[in-house]
Amino acid sequence: MQRRDMRRLAAGDGGDAAALRAFRGEEADRHDSHRIHLLFNNAGVGNSGSMIAHGREEWELTFAHLLARVYDCTRAFLPMLQKAS
Numbered sequence: 001m002q003r004r005d006m007r008r009l010a011a012g013d014g015g016d017a018a019a020l021r022a023f024r025g026e027e028a029d030r031h032d033s034h035r036i037h038l039l040f041n042n043a044g045v046g047n048s049g050s051m052i053a054h055g056r057e058e059w060e061l062t063f064a065h066l067l068a069r070v071y072d073c074t075r076a077f078l079p080m081l082q083k084a085s
Contacts, residue, residue: 017072039074043065043073
């Protein structure tokens with residue numbers, strides 16, 4: 001069995017649904033597979049604020065943004081995850 005290099009770093013706006021679907025299609029073509037068994041996704045926000053300097057509202061906005069990006073990426077790749085055995 002041929003071992004494939006499955007490592008991939010992608011940067012971009014996880015909130016762009018069309019870009020995520022395009023990325024999913026590119027990865028499916030690149031690996032000649034329309035299924036995946038694992039999906040690792042992460043989101044980050046560069047923020048100069050701190051828990052000490054800013055209140056809960058700022059924290060909630062940041063958290064909501066991060067969670068939404070992980071959700072969007074998972075939804076984009078969900079069809080490929082569902083096809084895995």
